[in-house]
Amino acid sequence: MSTDIITNILVCGIGGQGVMTAAEILSQTAIAKGFDVKKSEVAGMAQRGGVVTSHVRFGKKVWSPVITPGTADIVVGFELAEGSRWADMLRPGGVAMVNTIRLTPPVVSVGLFKYPDDPVAQMRAAGVTVYDFDAGAIARDLGNLRLVNTIMLGAISDYLPFPAADLEEQIVGRFRAKKPAMVEINQKAFALGRAAAQASQQNLAASA
Amino acid sequence: MSAAAVQAQAASRLLLSGNEAIARGVWEAGCKVACAYPGTPSTEILENIALYPDLYAEWSVNEKVSMEVAIGASMSGARSFCAMKHVGMNVASDAFMTLTLAGVVGGMVVAVADDVGLSSSQNEQDSRFWGRFAHVPVLEPADSQEAYEMTKLAFDLSERFNTPVILRLTTRICHVKAMVTVGERDFHPVSGFKLDAKRWVLTPANAKFALPRQIAREEALRAESEMSELNVVDAGTDKRVGFVTSGPAFMHVRECFPDAPVLKLGFTYPLPVEKIKAFRAQVDQLVVAEETEPLVENELKAAGLYDIHGKDILPRLGELSPAALMPAIAKLLGEEEPPPAAYAKIDPFPRPPTMCPACPHMGVYYTLSRLRKRVQISGDIGCYTLGAGHPWNALDTTISMGASMGIALGMDKARSPETKDKAVVSVIGDSTFLHMGMQGLLDIVYNRGNVTTLLLDNRSTGMTGGQNHAGTGKDLHGEDAPRVDFAKLCEALGVKPERIKKVDPYKLPVLFKAIKDEIDVHEPSVIITDRPCVLSEFYDGFKPYAVVDKDCNGCSNCLNVGCPAITVSRTGTRQRPGMPDVELKFTTIDTAMCTGCHMCVDSCGPKAIVPLHELKEAAQ
Numbered sequence: 001m002s003t004d005i006i007t008n009i010l011v012c013g014i015g016g017q018g019v020m021t022a023a024e025i026l027s028q029t030a031i032a033k034g035f036d037v038k039k040s041e042v043a044g045m046a047q048r049g050g051v052v053t054s055h056v057r058f059g060k061k062v063w064s065p066v067i068t069p070g071t072a073d074i075v076v077g078f079e080l081a082e083g084s085r086w087a088d089m090l091r092p093g094g095v096a097m098v099n100t101i102r103l104t105p106p107v108v109s110v111g112l113f114k115y116p117d118d119p120v121a122q123m124r125a126a127g128v129t130v131y132d133f134d135a136g137a138i139a140r141d142l143g144n145l146r147l148v149n150t151i152m153l154g155a156i157s158d159y160l161p162f163p164a165a166d167l168e169e170q171i172v173g174r175f176r177a178k179k180p181a182m183v184e185i186n187q188k189a190f191a192l193g194r195a196a197a198q199a200s201q202q203n204l205a206a207s208a
Numbered sequence: 209m210s211a212a213a214v215q216a217q218a219a220s221r222l223l224l225s226g227n228e229a230i231a232r233g234v235w236e237a238g239c240k241v242a243c244a245y246p247g248t249p250s251t252e253i254l255e256n257i258a259l260y261p262d263l264y265a266e267w268s269v270n271e272k273v274s275m276e277v278a279i280g281a282s283m284s285g286a287r288s289f290c291a292m293k294h295v296g297m298n299v300a301s302d303a304f305m306t307l308t309l310a311g312v313v314g315g316m317v318v319a320v321a322d323d324v325g326l327s328s329s330q331n332e333q334d335s336r337f338w339g340r341f342a343h344v345p346v347l348e349p350a351d352s353q354e355a356y357e358m359t360k361l362a363f364d365l366s367e368r369f370n371t372p373v374i375l376r377l378t379t380r381i382c383h384v385k386a387m388v389t390v391g392e393r394d395f396h397p398v399s400g401f402k403l404d405a406k407r408w409v410l411t412p413a414n415a416k417f418a419l420p421r422q423i424a425r426e427e428a429l430r431a432e433s434e435m436s437e438l439n440v441v442d443a444g445t446d447k448r449v450g451f452v453t454s455g456p457a458f459m460h461v462r463e464c465f466p467d468a469p470v471l472k473l474g475f476t477y478p479l480p481v482e483k484i485k486a487f488r489a490q491v492d493q494l495v496v497a498e499e500t501e502p503l504v505e506n507e508l509k510a511a512g513l514y515d516i517h518g519k520d521i522l523p524r525l526g527e528l529s530p531a532a533l534m535p536a537i538a539k540l541l542g543e544e545e546p547p548p549a550a551y552a553k554i555d556p557f558p559r560p561p562t563m564c565p566a567c568p569h570m571g572v573y574y575t576l577s578r579l580r581k582r583v584q585i586s587g588d589i590g591c592y593t594l595g596a597g598h599p600w601n602a603l604d605t606t607i608s609m610g611a612s613m614g615i616a617l618g619m620d621k622a623r624s625p626e627t628k629d630k631a632v633v634s635v636i637g638d639s640t641f642l643h644m645g646m647q648g649l650l651d652i653v654y655n656r657g658n659v660t661t662l663l664l665d666n667r668s669t670g671m672t673g674g675q676n677h678a679g680t681g682k683d684l685h686g687e688d689a690p691r692v693d694f695a696k697l698c699e700a701l702g703v704k705p706e707r708i709k710k711v712d713p714y715k716l717p718v719l720f721k722a723i724k725d726e727i728d729v730h731e732p733s734v735i736i737t738d739r740p741c742v743l744s745e746f747y748d749g750f751k752p753y754a755v756v757d758k759d760c761n762g763c764s765n766c767l768n769v770g771c772p773a774i775t776v777s778r779t780g781t782r783q784r785p786g787m788p789d790v791e792l793k794f795t796t797i798d799t800a801m802c803t804g805c806h807m808c809v810d811s812c813g814p815k816a817i818v819p820l821h822e823l824k825e826a827a828q
Contacts, residue, residue: 014559027223027385037223038351039385042327049772050561064463065351065384065456068530070549081556092550104775105559110599110767111776111793113557126551145800 006059007035007161008067012086013078014103015049018149022076023054025153029170030058033162040065049105051082074156078148079103080132084119087128096128097155097197099135099148131155131204133196139189147189154193164194214259218392226381229352229388230291230319231256233359238396239263239289240314241281243274245643246672247293248328249382250321254291255675258684267676267684270609270643271296275303275318282316282372283408285399287363291319294333295608299644301338304372306410308342309418311370311425313399315363321377324456324499325527328671330589330606332525334501335376339477343426346374346477347438348454352386358438358474360394369425369432376476378499380456380527430478438474441487448541450491452484452504457497457528464530465537479504481511488513493540495521497528560597565773566749566805567591568666568739571713572635573600574769574807575720583631583727584619588612588645590637591670591741599768603635612636613648617657631727635662639669639677642692646701652732653702660726661734664713665694668741680746698734707733714739716810742803750804752820755796759816762792766808766817773801774808 009026013019020041027039035058042053055067069089075096077083083098090096098120108115116122123130133155139147150171157164168190175182213228224232230253234242242265244254258265268274271292281288292300297320304318320338323329339346347362349355355377362373406414433439444450450469451461458472471487473480488494496505496518505518521536522528535545563570573595576585580602587593587603588611596603605615616634623630636645641663652659669675676682681691695708707729711722719737726733740746755766757777766774777796781789797808799820809817 015561024385031223031387036387037385039223040380041383041385049559049564051559062386064460064530065380065386066460066527066529068463068534070547070551082559084554084556088549088551088553090549090551105557106562106767106770106772107560107598108557109775109793109795110764111791112598116556119554119556122554123551126554128551 006057006062008072009056009074009076010053010067010072010086010089011056011076012053012082014082015052017078019052019054019078022149022153023056025170026056029167032170033166035059036062038062038065053086074159076152076156078152080119081115084123087123090128095159096123096130098130098132099152100132101136131197131200133200138192138196142185142189150186150189151193154190155197157194211259216390219389221387221389223385224352224388225383225385226352226355226377227252228256229356230359232390233356234289235260235263236391236393237360237363238287238394240286240398241278242289243268243277244291245271245274245296246669246675247296248672249323249379250291250293250319251672253319265684269678271300272303275300278316279303279307282312282314284401286314287396288314288316294320294322294335295329297335297338305342307372308344309410309415309422310407312366312372315366316372317359317362317366317375318372319375319377321382324378327379332500334503336477336503339374343422344371344374345429346376348376348474348476349381350455350458352388355381356388369429371425378455426478433475433478434480434482436475439480439483440472442470444469447491449493449495449537450487451495451497453497455499457499460528460530460533461497464533479507484508485513493517497522499528500525561594562772563591563594563770564742565771565801566742566803568713568737569664570770571716571719571807572662572664572737573602575716575723576602578720579723583633586612586616586619586634588636588640590640592635592637592664599770609640610644610648613645613652613661616659617652617655620657620659631660633660633662633727638665638679642678650701657732658730659732663694663734663736665736665738666741667746668744670741674741674743694736703732703734707731710736710738712739713737714805714807716807752799752802752804753797753806753809753817754799754820754823756816756818756823759814760794761814762794763813764793764795765811765813766795769808769811771808773798
């Protein structure tokens with residue numbers, strides 16, 4: 001990939017899911033690769049179970065901190081409906097990587113709104129390339145729900161302008177310094193996320 | 209918060225938010241006293257300053273006090289700093305508007321952060337007005353590096369021109385991370401306070417002499433702005449449209465129109481009008497891209513530059529992002545507008561912010577929603593403003609910090625035949641009560657109002673991220689500090705001791721009775737709820753609860769508590785002969801989220817909500 005091209009990644013989910021951390025890790029990886037980086041976040045009220053997004057942009061020189069709708073290379077959805085909410089940010093040919101966990105807000109529980117039956121189908125009907133899998137189930141199998149973050153980063157690692165190993169090293173490096181016991185499980189989570197995304201891509205190709 | 213930025217050696221390059229970059233700049237500038245009251249998007253500036261050595265930093269009780277502390281330090285010859293969100297400046301402005309007459313000794317910088325796009329505010333203000341209003345310079349950074357550099361420059365400017373300086377920020381500066389190269393700390397000794405009554409005692413006689421000096425200073429600053437390297441022209445190659453722009457709007461302009469001539473303003477007040485006139489002559493058309501009010505545009509028109517564009521083609525409100533700029537400029541040039549995004553927008557459902565599981569505010573709003581027909585509820589600013597939303601719908605007004613009680617008194621004194629029997633209740637949090645609220649309660653007492661005040665003491669400035677305040681017993685650094693006794697404070701303001709009740713908001717029947725009793729008494733009363741914020745260090749979780757599915761009758765009353773941990777597991781319909789059908793919602797509790805506050809237990813008729821461990825034991 002030419003360094004003149006800006007990579008745009010939109011990470012989205014709800015407050016408390018680790019959206020900001022994932023965006024930070026992506027940014028630090030890009031810096032380590034010598035890119036200029038800008039990372040924009042919406043916090044404030046959104047911390048309270050609301051919608052959270054972070055725009056990560058990197059390249060030779062980044063001006064605007066926000067991704068223009070229709071230019072995102074990847075939308076990383078930490079939650080199913082949230083992935084669909086931001087899918088229109090993608091450029092033609094971009095990829096939506098979506099965790100299929102469904103987190104129901106109180107406005108849906110009390111019956112004011114309905115959670116869509118199949119957001120992935122909605123996205124595909126709109127023409128979006130979606131790779132979806134249950135990152136929560138993988139994390140549960142590994143025995144730690146916090147691993148969703150690493151799993152999602154593993155999932156997008158084959159769609160970035162640098163090798164997957166660089167992103168993995170950025171994650172693992174953080175644990176190596178502070179919690180060495182967590183290194184191995186994060187490596188596993190990263191690999192499983194990567195495999196899940198590839199499997200979803202292959203399924204989609206097979207059904208096309 | 210960035211400990212890395214604190215430890216960074218000079219010339220290191222780091223990814224910093226604007227707020228982190230400003231903190232580093234404040235420290236490097238040799239600032240000695242820094243203060244703030246939390247407010248999105250400015251909060252993290254002081255949180256980060258607090259990490260640096262060798263300067264005094266505090267959470268002040270409100271923005272006006274923070275401004276006054278900074279003024280006192282500047283008068284004493286120390287470099288001083290205060291930070292606030294845009295609406296905080298409204299509160300602080302009384303002190304600011306006279307400080308500008310007296311000037312400074314130690315450089316004094318006031319960072320004001322505008323919430324362009326209203327991510328977490330009650331209005332959208334353009335703080336650049338304060339520069340015009342107070343005749344002080346305004347600097348506007350466009351990214352983290354500039355935020356860091358301009359912070360340091362602002363201190364120099366302040367001392368050179370004997371004026372406070374406004375550092376105008378927006379959300380896209382404060383909460384965007386970008387690369388910053390940091391430097392070393394300068395040393396600025398504190399000279400100490402020097403008696404000078406003619407200068408510091410601003411009686412009319414003294415202020416009269418200060419006024420012409422203020423105007424002369426403004427003229428000198430105008431000359432400085434004309435020459436300032438912060439106002440820089442990039443000649444560009446495509447002369448069809450040139451831009452005069454500042455702040456994040458500059459970044460968006462550069463992104464969209466890489467070849468366009470741009471006059472980037474960093475020193476935006478006083479406006480370098482002559483420089484802009486010269487720039488105007490070099491381009492076919494001129495567009496002023498500024499967030500949010502047409503300040504520069506109007507000033508240029510007043511200076512005779514009529515043939516320019518601004519808010520006639522660009523959005524009047526919100527951010528000037530590429531999505532806002534590109535179609536407007538294409539239209540101006542008679543070009544085809546950029547194609548819409550490739551994919552249709554999917555809008556699944558709104559996801560408004562919610563209260564956290566076990567948030568003590570939920571008990572208050574659940575109870576108020578049960579008394580809804582009998583009460584008018586005057587609200588305030590904090591997490592508890594969410595009480596206006598579903599499922600409670602139990603908050604009727606929000607205007608400004610601390611306004612709940614004054615507004616409640618006004619409602620009490622202006623009753624119609626329809627509202628004469630309604631109880632008036634004000635709801636306010638601990639930090640907001642200490643910020644600007646207690647004066648309202650004093651007014652209720654003094655003027656014999658019939659208002660019940662619910663003081664939700666959760667030992668936290670919750671909405672901005674759980675900062676300490678004078679009622680938490682901790683300071684900015686987390687060190688022990690004197691703690692306000694709210695009951696004693698209310699009593700001192702004149703509320704009768706028997707009309708002040710402390711209630712555990714998790715005990716819904718007790719809370720219900722307390723509110724009902726107090727609204728039936730026609731005099732000022734205060735109910736203090738005393739459970740800590742679940743995100744604070746003072747909160748201890750309990751054991752989670754679960755729904756016994758076979759006992760749940762689908763009444764869905766527990767959903768009205770509003771806890772995000774309670775969701776619907778299945779639905780059904782109850783049919784009875786001769787009765788309308790009733791929709792049933794059977795519920796479940798996400799035990800990973802539940803912290804066992806047991807408010808939903810009190811809301812459950814069939815007693816289907818039990819401790820999780822009991823359910824597990826029964827299953828064995």
